[in-house]
Amino acid sequence: MNNRYSYHIQPENGWGNDPNGLIYFKGRYHYFYQNNPLATNNSRIYWGHVSSTDLIHWQREEMALAPETEYDQDGCFSGSAIVVDGKLYLMYTGHKNLPENYSETQCLAVSSDGITFEKIDEPIISTPPANNTHRFRDPKVWRNGDRFCALIGGENVEGFGQVHLYQSIAIAGPWQFVKTIAKAQLDEGTMWECPDYFTLDNQGMLLISPKGLGTADKGGFNSLYAINKSPNVQEADFSDFKILDKGTDFYAATTFFDPIKQRRLMVAWFGLPGEQEKEVGYHQVGALTMTRELKIEGDQLLTPPIEEYEELRQTEVTFSDEMKLSGSSELLFTPQEYFELKLKGDQGGYIVSYQNHQLQLTICDKLRNRIKTIAISEIKELRLFIDQGLTELYINEGEKVFTNKCELGNNLFVQAENILEGKAYLLAPIFS
Ligand code: FRU
Numbered sequence: 001m002n003n004r005y006s007y008h009i010q011p012e013n014g015w016g017n018d019p020n021g022l023i024y025f026k027g028r029y030h031y032f033y034q035n036n037p038l039a040t041n042n043s044r045i046y047w048g049h050v051s052s053t054d055l056i057h058w059q060r061e062e063m064a065l066a067p068e069t070e071y072d073q074d075g076c077f078s079g080s081a082i083v084v085d086g087k088l089y090l091m092y093t094g095h096k097n098l099p100e101n102y103s104e105t106q107c108l109a110v111s112s113d114g115i116t117f118e119k120i121d122e123p124i125i126s127t128p129p130a131n132n133t134h135r136f137r138d139p140k141v142w143r144n145g146d147r148f149c150a151l152i153g154g155e156n157v158e159g160f161g162q163v164h165l166y167q168s169i170a171i172a173g174p175w176q177f178v179k180t181i182a183k184a185q186l187d188e189g190t191m192w193e194c195p196d197y198f199t200l201d202n203q204g205m206l207l208i209s210p211k212g213l214g215t216a217d218k219g220g221f222n223s224l225y226a227i228n229k230s231p232n233v234q235e236a237d238f239s240d241f242k243i244l245d246k247g248t249d250f251y252a253a254t255t256f257f258d259p260i261k262q263r264r265l266m267v268a269w270f271g272l273p274g275e276q277e278k279e280v281g282y283h284q285v286g287a288l289t290m291t292r293e294l295k296i297e298g299d300q301l302l303t304p305p306i307e308e309y310e311e312l313r314q315t316e317v318t319f320s321d322e323m324k325l326s327g328s329s330e331l332l333f334t335p336q337e338y339f340e341l342k343l344k345g346d347q348g349g350y351i352v353s354y355q356n357h358q359l360q361l362t363i364c365d366k367l368r369n370r371i372k373t374i375a376i377s378e379i380k381e382l383r384l385f386i387d388q389g390l391t392e393l394y395i396n397e398g399e400k401v402f403t404n405k406c407e408l409g410n411n412l413f414v415q416a417e418n419i420l421e422g423k424a425y426l427l428a429p430i431f432s
Pocket of ligand 1: 017042045077079093137138193251
């Protein structure tokens with residue numbers, strides 16, 4: 001079956017959402033993702049799986065987890081991966097519908113080859129902490145000295161999102177609740193999904209994906225980060241949350257440490273709850289974003305795409321004020337103090353303009369009409385990736401990023417005004 005997108009990871013069939021269990025194991029990078037292979041909705045979630053030796057050429061692997069045991073019968077929800085004694089473990093949420101609501105428990109599966117997984121008989125954490133509702137999911141596991149730590153997202157009984165820390169001496173448990181390390185204030189989200197914790201430049205960093213934010217923007221969903229000066233998760237005071245990506249179709253971001261190039265990498269779901277449901281008539285919906293590197297420079301977080309994507313450049317197209325491109329392209333340019341770049345396809349349009357230190361992005365296709373304006377003092381460089389309906393715009397090496405779906409079609413006409421110099425490339429697919 002044809003892939004809908006060319007260089008973004010997507011499910012082979014059906015519905016895809018969060019990236020899960022990103023890890024390097026036995027010579028290969030493994031990315032898993034939430035996938036319902038049987039329908040383009042999220043009614044019954046499996047873990048899809050792809051692997052790669054270089055992070056840009058990928059191969060499909062067999063489904064890693066299927067919802068087939070009593071405790072995960074309605075979904076193998078999001079989670080993470082860890083290597084312990086030469087084996088790959090997946091810690092995930094077993095989702096089970098009940099007559100009134102649902103139950104969520106934390107479960108474990110193990111593999112020696114990274115391809116075939118066996119589930120441990122019983123959930124390893126079967127009840128949430130006392131003040132938490134049944135919304136209790138998305139474990140992120142890591143090793144911390146002589147023990148394992150895990151963060152789990154939740155909602156307290158008053159309806160505020162929160163993140164819990166657990167620890168255990170052995171990966172299979174017994175797991176103990178340590179403390180709630182972060183909590184929402186009013187309008188900061190009713191449920192905090194997909195927590196992630198790691199250190200970057202010796203500072204602690206927390207990622208969360210809240211739902212139920214008190215804003216109409218992105219339907220009340222977003223993916224946020226907070227930095228804590230102490231690298232010790234137990235001493236954390238995470239309160240000043242910032243937005244990871246200015247685009248609409250970016251959610252459930254998660255990271256992993258790449259031991260080969262010693263860097264922290266991030267991938268998110270290229271989609272948004274409530275929005276992706278509107279895409280009908282495709283055999284695949286949902287994709288993962290490009291892999292980005294996380295870097296702290298001064299007090300700024302930069303999230304540029306990993307350098308490996310340059311290897312996908314197949315043909316260079318001469319950059320000019322008016323040019324034609326295919327639906328899988330990259331544009332790289334240095335603008336003047338004000339500029340405009342217009343992309344027109346047979347199915348939609350995408351315009352990025354800049355003046356008086358305001359950047360405006362206008363998107364329209366048969367599903368969307370969106371305008372977003374942000375302040376940005378200086379633009380040194382822009383890089384725009386277009387992939388058959390997916391767009392990622394990186395400003396100043398990832399200082400600001402916009403991840404947006406926009407169905408442009410395959411024949412693109414580009415008009416550039418006030419651009420000093422630029423380059424354009426047609427990009428190769430990532431699945432051979
Ligand atoms: C985030 C999320 C997670 C959950 C998964 C289910 O998009 O709702 O909290 O584990 O998706 O697919």
